[in-house]
Amino acid sequence: LSGFRRHVLVLAGGRGERFWPWSQPDRPKQLLPLASGGRTLLRATLDRALTLADASDILIMTAKDLVPAIQAEAPRGVQVLGEPVGRNTAPAIAAAALRFGAASSFAVMPSDHVIEDLAAFTADLTSAFDLAEKGGVLVTFGIPPTGPETNLGYLKQGAVLGGGFARVAQFCEKPDRARAEAFLGAGGYTWNSGIFVWRSDAFLKALEAEKPEMVAALRGIGPAGDGGDAAFERVFPTLESISVDYAVMEKAPNVVMREASFDWDDLGSWSAWARRQPRDARGNVIVGAGVRALDCDRCVIVSSEPGILAVMGLEDTIVVRSAGGTLVCPLAASDQVRRVTQALREGA
């Protein structure tokens, strides 16, 4: 026994707007049944978390208005904490570290990624817990890149430490296409998975070095249950909105990485989703009883509503019809779907 109680923090506050119109403000990507076995991405994340920690040692942080929907997906015992306003990942992780308390370690997991190889995931995370508890390092997982993605951060691998771990030489935020291609050409770069493992004390120390006022404000809240959640609601909105990558990972001297041996897909767009779906003889992904595709090639046509959706003579196009609306755009523009939700928010 290491002496550290292992926890999991699941981050489930995202709005997942890239799956509009299937995703909606009250049903974001992590609540869509995009994982194997018809599970939501959140439920699949929790299933992975349960291989590492007891249900009562798992905490989900999400937006306050999503708490009921998130709770409905969580097994008994899992705790759900609603953020009164979004403050990005650093404040949420710091609040969790303080709740987990002294002599704890925890993994941070986004709730909207697809990971199917449960055994490899559990083995990788367990080895990270072992190292983090022993050495006080901040462990992050890198994903071997399959293309010059511009919607992901990159990790540049540094000195090898043994046991599958290495120093992180550099954190590189979402690059432009040319830079992403240069990374791939150079080798030694992996995608930043957003999955971390560390001791609570080690994380708080690293954050304190950069954002002492954030940690101090959260320490002042006191333990949950003793009026702690009311204090949390009061204090949280006053915190700086900043990602853990900027606040900690780019600066801390004790960051180490492990190249993931598990599969990973962040399902960043409809086209990313479509790559995982069965296709017909002409390369179309067809979902929904009312869909009719005539002379279509490599289209993605999804209808969750009654009635007919007929698509004729198109190539490489997405058509999605759901209760939340209808979307039509080129497959290549599927990573720009946020422009639609932005326009809708702005009342355009």
Add this chain to the structure above:
Amino acid sequence: LSGFRRHVLVLAGGRGERFWPWSQPDRPKQLLPLASGGRTLLRATLDRALTLADASDILIMTAKDLVPAIQAEAPRGVQVLGEPVGRNTAPAIAAAALRFGAASSFAVMPSDHVIEDLAAFTADLTSAFDLAEKGGVLVTFGIPPTGPETNLGYLKQGAVLGGGFARVAQFCEKPDRARAEAFLGAGGYTWNSGIFVWRSDAFLKALEAEKPEMVAALRGIGPAGDGGDAAFERVFPTLESISVDYAVMEKAPNVVMREASFDWDDLGSWSAWARRQPRDARGNVIVGAGVRALDCDRCVIVSSEPGILAVMGLEDTIVVRSAGGTLVCPLAASDQVRRVTQALREGA
């Protein structure tokens, strides 16, 4: 006074499937509000007919199941006769000629075309009535072609008769593209409008020469009102299904034509409809409060339903969302929309 009572026969039995999903089996093209002033095409046709004949001298022939919807559009006094089965235009026109009786003349008008210049239309038709009543000829109207349409028949003009009339040298059914282009290059060809004017006796004589059994069967029915409609329902299904073009116009020696001085559009497709609509700065036709077009050029986007229809990054594409379904296809394929309705009928 010519001694002939003038009537109008409005043909309203078509299913107008090219406007799917807006058009539906129970709401075909002629019942869509595609004419000026928000009128249905049928209502606009009746408004034109009323400049030539009294309401009680106007007869609409349609499919039996459409009678109630058609009657709802017809002014008081207009008669509506439902065909128990479709038999194309020749039997319908012959039945009308017999109903109108001796010493009558009539115009035949399709109910799903757009004609906006009422004065020119009335003047053209009146001159045709005058000539037909005097000379016993069969008058048809040719439309100056604006392009090599392959969905229309063509009239080749023959010897000029004076008064704006000429012989028809040849009736040419829907040609292929190369032939249509040759017609336009040669000159002297007009589109067959499907609008005819003749005396009832002249028409029946011409039909009798080719299809004596058809006329004989209809003569046996007797006048409507004396059990005539029951007899009509029994006899009509036994008649040959054939168009007036094949049965009469291609063969009769006394066919004359007049080049229309009125505007005319058969609205043969969504793209034909779109040509008549206002466009935004990027050439898009946008109809419906829920439509959002982002980075679209020359698209036709129509939504008659609540909710959002977002189209992004497309060119020259039609997206139509109605209670009857949703259609997405290239603008250039809009004349193939019947393939969709055909697939739906076949349960494909």
